[in-house]
Amino acid sequence: MNGSxxxxxxxxxxxxxxxxxQKELWSSDTRLxxxxxxxxxxxxxxxxxxxxxxxxxxxxxxxxxxxxxSLWEAGRPRRQFxxxxxxxxxxxxxxxxxxxxxxxxxxxxxxxxxxxDRFAVTLSGGPTTVLGSLTMGWKSIGVTQQVRRESSGxxxxxxxRRVIGAVPVLRKYSRCxxxxxxxxxxxxxxxxxxxxxxxxxxxxLAREPxxxxxxxxxxxxxxxxxxRHVRNATYFAWRFRNPMHEYRFLYAGESRLxxxxxxxxxxxxxxxxxxAYISDWEAGDPGVMExxxxxxxxxxxxxxxxxxAATLPDDARAILERAGFxxxxxxxxxxxxxxxxxxxxxxxxxxxTIAGRPLLDLASWELRMLYSMAG
Amino acid sequence: MxxxxxxxxxxxxxxxxxxxxxxxxxxxxxxxxxxxxxxLFDSLALFNLMVWIEQQVGAPIDPTAVDLAKEWDTVDDIVxxxxxxxxxxxxx
Numbered sequence: 001m002n003g004s005x006x007x008x009x010x011x012x013x014x015x016x017x018x019x020x021x022q023k024e025l026w027s028s029d030t031r032l033x034x035x036x037x038x039x040x041x042x043x044x045x046x047x048x049x050x051x052x053x054x055x056x057x058x059x060x061x062x063x064x065x066x067x068x069x070s071l072w073e074a075g076r077p078r079r080q081f082x083x084x085x086x087x088x089x090x091x092x093x094x095x096x097x098x099x100x101x102x103x104x105x106x107x108x109x110x111x112x113x114x115x116x117d118r119f120a121v122t123l124s125g126g127p128t129t130v131l132g133s134l135t136m137g138w139k140s141i142g143v144t145q146q147v148r149r150e151s152s153g154x155x156x157x158x159x160x161r162r163v164i165g166a167v168p169v170l171r172k173y174s175r176c177x178x179x180x181x182x183x184x185x186x187x188x189x190x191x192x193x194x195x196x197x198x199x200x201x202x203x204x205l206a207r208e209p210x211x212x213x214x215x216x217x218x219x220x221x222x223x224x225x226x227x228r229h230v231r232n233a234t235y236f237a238w239r240f241r242n243p244m245h246e247y248r249f250l251y252a253g254e255s256r257l258x259x260x261x262x263x264x265x266x267x268x269x270x271x272x273x274x275x276a277y278i279s280d281w282e283a284g285d286p287g288v289m290e291x292x293x294x295x296x297x298x299x300x301x302x303x304x305x306x307x308x309a310a311t312l313p314d315d316a317r318a319i320l321e322r323a324g325f326x327x328x329x330x331x332x333x334x335x336x337x338x339x340x341x342x343x344x345x346x347x348x349x350x351x352x353t354i355a356g357r358p359l360l361d362l363a364s365w366e367l368r369m370l371y372s373m374a375g
Numbered sequence: 376m377x378x379x380x381x382x383x384x385x386x387x388x389x390x391x392x393x394x395x396x397x398x399x400x401x402x403x404x405x406x407x408x409x410x411x412x413x414x415l416f417d418s419l420a421l422f423n424l425m426v427w428i429e430q431q432v433g434a435p436i437d438p439t440a441v442d443l444a445k446e447w448d449t450v451d452d453i454v455x456x457x458x459x460x461x462x463x464x465x466x467x
Contacts, residue, residue, distance in 0.1 A: 091417075097398040102414035131425060131438055132418025135411045140439035333425075334437035 005062070005100065007107050010041075010052030017061040018052070025090040026244065027268035035243040040373075044069045045238050046082060053108045055091075055100055062092040065104045067112060067120065070371070071235070074227040074364075075355030084112060084120040084343065087373060089129050101132045114343035119352070119359065122339040123372030130335055138339040139349070142362035143331040144369075145310035148275075149324045154303035185265040185276045186248055189300040196299065203295040206249045210257070211236035214282075217257045221284050226311070227354055228366040231280075239370065244268050247279070250296055252288045259283025261292040263300070264375060275304040279375035280368055286315040293323055308369045310362060336374075338367060378458075385431065385454045392427060393450075396420050406450040411443060421447075428453065432460045 010018065019033035026033045041050045047069030055063035066088035073080045086108075091100050112120070122133060134140075150158075164170045193205035215233040229235070240247050245264040252259035262280040266273045276296075283289040297305070307325060309317055340359050342352065349360060357364035369375030386406050393404055398420050400413065410416040416424075424447065429436050441447070446456045 096419045097396060097415075097417045099399070099413075099415040099417060101417045106414075127425075128418040128422045131421040131443070134438055134441075135421070135443045332435040332437070334439035337439055 004057055005103070006056045007104065008054050008056065009111070010050050010054055014054060014061065018064060021061050021064060021090060021092065022088070024092065025088065025270065027270050032243060032268065039241055039243055040068050041066065043238065045234050046071045051084070051112060053104050053111070055104055057095060062095040063090065063100045063104055065089050065108055067108065071230045072227055072354070073223070073230050074225060074357055076223065076225040078223060079355050080230060081354055082118065084118065086120050086122045087124065102136065105136050109343060109345070112343050118343045119354070120341055120343055124336070124374045125339060127333070127335055130337060130339065133339050137345055138341045139360055140334060140337040141340055141360055141365060143310060143334060143337050144308045144367060145331060146328045146336060147307050147309045147320055147325040148328045149305040151301065151303050185274065185300065185302055186246060189248060192299040203250055203252050203291060205299065206251060209236050209240040209247070209249055210251065213255070213257045214260055217260065217282060221282065225355070226366040227357055227364055229368070229371045250292050252283065252292055258285065259288035259292050261296055262370065263296060275306050276300060276302040277369060277375060278305065278307040280370040281316070286319065289316060290319045293319055297323060308367060311365055311367045382454055382458070385457065386450050389427070389450050389453060392423070396423055408450070409448050411448045424453070428457060431457045432464065434464065
């Protein structure tokens with residue numbers, strides 16, 4: 001590789017350069033990128049150091065790889081495990097195919113502080129990142145199995161666009177997409193929820209997370225011992241401040257929640273702004289789960305809704321199916337998937353375990369979109 | 376004989392493609408040049424490679440089920456991988 005590349009760890013003096021570089025990945029708005037960087041790395045409750053690796057070329061920042069902190073639990077009784085989440089890989093356009101992917105990842109794993117059995121995960125890597133990672137000791141635990149619901153209005157709009165696009169003089173109109181009403185996924189949800197506040201079977205909508213009540217519900221429901229992210233008030237309070245997303249919270253129950261469903265939409269222009277994503281969905285009773293989802297669909301009238309279904313219990317999968325969610329079929333390439341690897345190499349795969357649970361077995365995990373930056 | 380010709384043709388096509396991807400290698404790329412082990416064959420080139428392999432095989436490839444560092448490291452490895460996948464397809 002060209003010797004004119006230099007590597008360093010991130011320091012506060014690099015903030016504006018990172019925000020500029022990340023216009024290729026995060027958003028075209030450097031202020032939003034700065035807020036995201038501060039939230040994800042500086043305000044992260046699980047790491048008090050910032051683990052971002054940078055590559056420079058003649059004084060210009062040309063590549064970055066980040067690792068943010070996360071805290072997971074597994075087993076019965078529960079044990080907690082800090083895990084690094086690898087994310088935010090970007091290599092500037094003119095510097096790809098120069099070996100920077102390999103170099104930045106190799107250097108990062110040599111530098112990451114690792115006590116004992118520390119692992120790293122990649123929860124929302126795109127196809128190129130996944131492919132590169134597979135050559136560097138990462139293994140897939142399985143696909144996240146994205147399921148999608150398309151409203152009848154969205155189907156009609158799609159068909160109309162196709163027809164219009166086939167007529168040369170009208171073609172430019174078919175490119176007016178997304179339509180303005182498709183971009184603001186929460187406007188209709190807010191309006192209908194306000195009108196229906198007292199007649200929705202006890203479900204209510206909020207713009208802010210009730211972090212204590214949500215954490216109490218998670219605690220009350222307990223765990224089956226699978227590997228999952230710790231969802232306590234500290235986590236929720238940090239997680240829902242993500243400036244790249246806007247959230248809405250549907251709650252069932254009164255002061256003591258019986259269920260919740262969290263929806264998110266993208267703020268960044270680099271990501272799909274026309275879909276509502278089910279970031280988290282929790283209830284002890286399948287009837288409450290279904291009521292939450294049905295209410296979200298009824299109020300939101302979303303063109304598209306997306307959820308992760310890989311490790312959902314059967315009754316939750318059935319609820320999604322009844323509501324019209326179908327597999328996107330995107331998993332033929334084994335993606336999108338979650339990747340894992342030990343921070344220190346050389347450990348046989350048979351020893352990749354947490355609380356005795358094999359990491360490369362999807363059945364060991366309880367995956368939620370919330371855990372990844374997709375949620 | 377036909378197999379050898381087909382293999383040579385696939386090797387040549389892939390070598391041309393790799394040249395067009397502007398991968399900065401240390402020297403000329405041959406059929407036994409380590410692409411992945413060299414560390415220079417980046418994630419984007421890997422993605423292009425996967426798309427090309429899928430075209431050759433005629434089906435999507437799940438790379439998470441492949442040991443890329445072993446099975447796609449050289450042009451020879453890749454062509455052998457394609458032959459194996461084609462044969463598997465014919466058997467099914």
